[in-house]
Amino acid sequence: MPPECLEVALTRAAEGDEAAISTLYRSLNPLLLRYLRHHVGRVAEDVASEVWLALAPQMADFGGSLEQFRALMFTIASRRVVDEYRRNGRQTPTVSFEDDFAETFDRADSCDTEAQAIGRITAQSAVERLVGCLPEDQAEIVLLRVLGDLDVAQVAEIVGKSNGAVRIAQHRALQRLQRTWQRKVVTR
Numbered sequence: 001m002p003p004e005c006l007e008v009a010l011t012r013a014a015e016g017d018e019a020a021i022s023t024l025y026r027s028l029n030p031l032l033l034r035y036l037r038h039h040v041g042r043v044a045e046d047v048a049s050e051v052w053l054a055l056a057p058q059m060a061d062f063g064g065s066l067e068q069f070r071a072l073m074f075t076i077a078s079r080r081v082v083d084e085y086r087r088n089g090r091q092t093p094t095v096s097f098e099d100d101f102a103e104t105f106d107r108a109d110s111c112d113t114e115a116q117a118i119g120r121i122t123a124q125s126a127v128e129r130l131v132g133c134l135p136e137d138q139a140e141i142v143l144l145r146v147l148g149d150l151d152v153a154q155v156a157e158i159v160g161k162s163n164g165a166v167r168i169a170q171h172r173a174l175q176r177l178q179r180t181w182q183r184k185v186v187t188r
Contacts, residue, residue, distance in 0.1 A: 001027050007066050014062050021059070025052065028070065031147045032077060034128060038143055039081040047084055051077045071154040074144055078158050133180055138173035141166055 006027055012020035029048060036044035036051075054076045062069060131139050137159070144155045156166045 003066060010062070010066050010069055013059055016060065024069075028073060031149075032073060035074065035077060035143050035147050036081065038128060038132060038139060040084045043084065047077070047080050050080050054080075067150070067154075070148055071150055071158070074148040074150060074154075075158050078140075130177060130180060134173050134176060138169050138176070141169045142173045142177075145170060 001023070006024065009020040009023040009027075013024055029052070032048050032051060033044050036047050040047050051073060055073060058072070062072075064072075131142055134142065140159055141155055144150050144158060145152075148155075150158075152163050152166050152170075156163045159166065161169070
């Protein structure tokens, strides 16, 4: 959905429009779930529910932009991840970088719509596994920048680092991802 439509939905959601709230949820929850799956694995949907429950009372008073709303959503999500770590000990889901990584891109037949959809889903899964190979702080920054579509200053505030530290960590993460990807494609 175009950002302009989501901006309108956000304004209407602040006025209590249930359809607009539903539109925001359908557009933003998949991004939130991908972020949370990286951090809390199987309980991502439960934690996402907690995030939306925390957002609900703030929606009526929210007068900011869609970008600010996404930043608020990921800030709350980040805090819920910390809460989950405290509840269960810091046991992040183990992400294995299987030898079949590159094969996930070969599963879809380009002529079949269903196969294309499955291909996109498996490609997203492959990207999530690739990000899972990063050190936790770099993965967090990449996820917030890419999935959250947040700017450097917003990410810096969420992770408690300076803008420069976020830029450097993102640069290093992307270099590492490129090297990892190249190794997997070459060994394929």
